[in-house]
Amino acid sequence: MTEFETVDLPVINLHVLLTDSSDNSNNQDLIDIGKQILLALESVGAFQCFAGSGDSTLTDVQLFGAADGLFSLDESAKQATANAAFLRGYIGMGRESGGAAVEVKEGFSWGSHSNKQINNGNKLQYSNVFPSAFSSKHVSILEEAHSFSARVAQTILRALSYALLNENSAIAACCAAPNESEAISLSRLFRYYPYAQFPNNSQKNQRVVPHKDRIGSSHHTDWGLLTLIRSLEPGLQIASTSAVSETTVWRTVVPRKDCFIVNGGDYLSIITNGVVRSPLHRVVNSDSRVRTSFVFFYYPPFNTTVPRDFKFLQSDQLSEEAFDRLNSLSLFKDQRDVAFKGKANGTNIIVENGDVLFDLKKVSFGQYICSKWESVARFNY
Numbered sequence: 001m002t003e004f005e006t007v008d009l010p011v012i013n014l015h016v017l018l019t020d021s022s023d024n025s026n027n028q029d030l031i032d033i034g035k036q037i038l039l040a041l042e043s044v045g046a047f048q049c050f051a052g053s054g055d056s057t058l059t060d061v062q063l064f065g066a067a068d069g070l071f072s073l074d075e076s077a078k079q080a081t082a083n084a085a086f087l088r089g090y091i092g093m094g095r096e097s098g099g100a101a102v103e104v105k106e107g108f109s110w111g112s113h114s115n116k117q118i119n120n121g122n123k124l125q126y127s128n129v130f131p132s133a134f135s136s137k138h139v140s141i142l143e144e145a146h147s148f149s150a151r152v153a154q155t156i157l158r159a160l161s162y163a164l165l166n167e168n169s170a171i172a173a174c175c176a177a178p179n180e181s182e183a184i185s186l187s188r189l190f191r192y193y194p195y196a197q198f199p200n201n202s203q204k205n206q207r208v209v210p211h212k213d214r215i216g217s218s219h220h221t222d223w224g225l226l227t228l229i230r231s232l233e234p235g236l237q238i239a240s241t242s243a244v245s246e247t248t249v250w251r252t253v254v255p256r257k258d259c260f261i262v263n264g265g266d267y268l269s270i271i272t273n274g275v276v277r278s279p280l281h282r283v284v285n286s287d288s289r290v291r292t293s294f295v296f297f298y299y300p301p302f303n304t305t306v307p308r309d310f311k312f313l314q315s316d317q318l319s320e321e322a323f324d325r326l327n328s329l330s331l332f333k334d335q336r337d338v339a340f341k342g343k344a345n346g347t348n349i350i351v352e353n354g355d356v357l358f359d360l361k362k363v364s365f366g367q368y369i370c371s372k373w374e375s376v377a378r379f380n381y
């Protein structure tokens with residue numbers, strides 16, 4: 001495998017804020033940690049976060065033990081959950097991609113344990129679907145991973161909104177209903193395999209170019225407020241540029257034990273007028289090793305729309321660099337299979353010059369995100 005550079009992400013210890021829930025603006029820890037978070041999110045757009053040790057935390061041993069239990073089930077037990085509900089259950093190899101490449105991974109999605117049913121057309125809020133052979137001990141570890149991650153994400157945003165001082169109102173609006181956010185946020189486990197496990201069946205003579213025709217996760221930015229990632233293995237890479245070009249250098253994140261890797265998301269970048277970066281990233285697979293990761297996408301409440309004072313797309317309000325950066329976010333890109341590119345898709349997506357624009361006045365965040373998830377499903381493998 002090609003050698004890649006590594007990136008040294010700042011490490012931020014959030015533990016003290018998770019044990020102290022007082023919402024007091026004089027709280028020095030909140031201010032200090034908020035500043036560290038702001039510095040990390042406005043420079044690289046990512047950091048590693050230690051969320052504590054003790055009972056109410058998530059350990060790598062618990063999490064990856066549950067992941068092993070899940071992925072080692074029979075294919076038929078996993079497949080039985082594949083089409084049970086939108087964004088719940090198993091995702092088979094090659095069934096999802098954010099680009100033209102085949103993503104050589106299997107995955108599993110779940111959400112909040114307290115979701116009981118579909119809620120007023122809100123497809124993101126649904127009860128969990130686990131294979132019947134999956135142990136209840138492992139189910140509770142995964143469901144606790146979801147609620148703990150939501151608490152960590154809320155705490156990061158609370159500290160960030162203090163650090164942003166005058167710019168905190170947009171974040172505060174997104175944080176006003178943490179239970180609604182938790183209900184539509186998404187947890188996933190992924191297992192990435194050597195590319196050789198997905199050979200080229202249809203065009204046998206064509207060479208498969210590693211990291212181009214086959215990849216772990218195509219280059220993208222995440223759509224939501226924050227993404228939390230756990231893994232024991234490197235593979236996640238952050239780009240040196242906001243769009244892929246000849247000068248792009250991919251740098252590997254080396255995960256630290258019992259830490260989350262935290263990425264700023266597109267929506268957070270938008271509501272902070274580009275102050276927070278949503279870093280361009282991808283996952284490359286090893287030739288010889290399997291990599292497992294836990295990924296948690298933290299979203300604002302379903303009905304959130306962009307706040308009224310939103311300045312995006314008025315380039316006079318932003319530096320040229322920030323404007324270009326916001327314009328290249330995956331949230332605004334058409335990530336559908338090539339066969340659909342340039343064609344309108346129902347009511348949620350507006351297509352202009354092949355790119356998808358988010359009609360900010362008409363569409364709620366939740367509705368739009370449903371259409372984004374539909375756009376990355378792949379069926380023809």
Ligand SMILES: O=C(O)CCC(=O)C(=O)O
Pocket residue numbers: 190217222229231235236281282283293294295
């Ligand atoms: O597995 C990882 O490390 C990250 C995956 C990722 O970027 C995503 O699913 O959005």
Ligand SMILES: [Fe+2]
Pocket residue numbers: 220221222227281
């Ligand atoms: Fe991502």
